[in-house]
Amino acid sequence: MASAASTGSTPVYAPAACNWNLESAFFPGQFAWGASTAAYQIEGGWDADGKGPNVWDTFTHQGGDRVFKNQTGDVACGSYTLWEEDLKCIKQLGLTHYRFSLSWSRLLPDGTTGFINQKGVDYYNKVIDSLLANDVTPVVTLYHFDLPQHLEDQGGWKSDSTVEAFDAYAQFCFQTFGDRVKLWITINEPYVVAVLGYEEGTMAPGVTEPGTGAYLAAHKMIKAHAAAWHSYDRLFRKQQGGLVSIALNSDWAEPFEPNSLADQEAAKRHIAFCLDWFATPIFVDGDYPAIMKSKISAMCKKQGLTSSRLPEFTQEEKKTIKGTADFFSLNYYTTRKIKHQDNAHSQPSVSADMEAEQVTDPSWPVATGSSWLAVVPWGLRQLLKYIKDTYNHPVIYITENGFSQSDPAPLDDTQRWEYFRLTLQEILKAIYIDGVHLKGYFVWSLLDNFEWSCGYSSRFGLFHVDYENSALPRVPYRSAIEYAKVIANNRLI
Template structure:
């Protein structure tokens, strides 16, 4: 399923090279991505159990824009055929979606299996394959069964065991047809926002400890699932398993400042490398994280580091547990060195790096944090190639949000995609990075976590005021379909 390795252009060729003259590699995966809680709705339909996001959005408070919920969302649970029409209209070769753990296993365990949930995902997978679309399936995309959270969630080692059992169930149930698996989506976001700052489900505020403990267990859960697939299913099903890691690119704020250069390295270290170093390299956390957190913990009076340690056996188990590199990229930050006061434990204090957005960078209208920096992706791809042994890479999320109401003529977003695809071509042909696929976030406007429906990332507009929830393509969907059909960027006159 992988295409031939790309060939680097020579320097003289590069001088006159136009990315719009270059095709993407043969068998390049063209996709779009979604997540169960963000599009399915049917939050308590047909035996589904509650997830942490059901609980989080149903509780009082200003946790989500206008107290909106994903109870209905795009109603993809009942309107799957409408989603499939969008997929076919784009001409996608791949579609990435997540399974709702609590729709399949209402209490998070295999003690009770919800057959109607199985039937729903069987229908999705079978209809994708019937239309020549390869499914990429994420096991966990932020929506932990509430029953598991009630017993500690990702802070508990019991969830590691529950995740392995859930993964085995999914591999056994769908693995004859699904060949691309993602175990966990963006563990950094779950750890940092779910268990450190509490701004996303489950809403736990445990500064300085919650993120590290939950991340520790997610890494172990991922490794357990990978080994289960490797031992029990790989020979029969021949699939690939990875974990989706998100990261910004980091540029030193002052290019001539050694301190800012080191801070930029720490920013990557405390985000991407936090998970990639143990999984892709040596089974353990990056040295900069270990030294920084240990020193900070000592200054704060802790008897040991707030960063948990892996045993030697765990390190051996974790090392090498990914068959490709799954990357989610949205933006870039400039980074300043920032000495910590050490007064309060937190991941931010430990990192000693301040994030700054360059005022010259355009910003997406629907997300104040999303500065438009397509060239940052090329830098990040080369960093991954050089740091993680030249892996095959799938860009499993990349997107640009519009504020609501969003114009169908989303020319600013298409320019973001066009420039991003140019940078990917440069990474492939100039830097020899093995990029094998690109997935837009997202197929549909959806429930965008704490932003609710105010932030629209979809290739297809969804009218949430209309009970029929019609899907209408934005201009970017039409342009993206042209790229997919020709496997290359198209000049405006083509």
């Protein structure tokens, strides 16, 4: 299964040579219209049918107000037993693609292939087969934040043993499901796992090691991703014909003062420490961005350290990491204005190393369910242009983009649909004006779900879930109805 990402061919639809109208333009043929979910956030059944514990089970069960009202994903949307209800939602939207993640510990309870939980295999076979029976393409994420607890007990993402376990897990999934799954994502948002999970400790596994934990975890995740990509390439690609990538999240960054050189450089650092941290090794040269290496090294010298806190890849590892993505998977939500911040005397951390303060423009609307989510659709177009220019014009899928409402959330979610409508306009501009090779768009999320530390207070779903009702009914928001119209017509109407 060839793609422009691997062949270097130019998409026939970009840039448009003829005049076109934003309001009447169609999206490209075979455009992937999707919605995304993650296992821990929707499945529930946390200990059902032989599933092993993962770090989010542990993190939420420990309490301590780390999650809104000490809520957990023990039940969530009940998708483990209510899959058919989710499928009805998918069919109602008319999705061409559905992105979901596999629960690593539901398939392999201790994270290793020493014991395989057949009931977990049966569940995901049912999901995949029923999607295909309804002409929906499955897009499968191997790891979406829910590391098996057994592996975390052995060092988690700071350990080489987890790299090896992930590769074995990936091979198991390719072998088990790869005859039907042709679009794979290895790891979702390694930046979030590294910084929030292993430095700030605000997400599972709750490790607080400022200045070192995030860099080490990211280092191992990049190696794990590359190992899994090579395993697919070597053992499965010829027979299965699929594509493998990694989902990277990033805000767009604008200089706070456009004419300030210091703010311009700080905005570049913000992108380097977020997106390029992972994209440069994987898509360019197998190594970290030069701006990131030099900045961390300089900060370490100021702190009296004899070596950098950023780990180094060997020459052999760089060769192994370079080129290990068949398309660019992007998760985008918001934009920030960035100003330079002198952190020379701050305690070591990723944020301090970056020396870039994030500012939200007060003129930007903010999502009611997430104080961090400023509505800046034009930032996505800027980010897509940056990826095209920086990473050799790859095929891109936007694998997450969404807007949250606070609870209780109105079904007539006018503000959210406006966010989506404006975002889709910017996507059309990116395709037809900027020549970005964008092949798909996935809303986060299909359902209201367990939104990590926000629990159930932040609702991102196209479908409302009534958690007070034991049947957990799904009801479409207005945005779901409008999105279905766009999908049916392949254009904004």
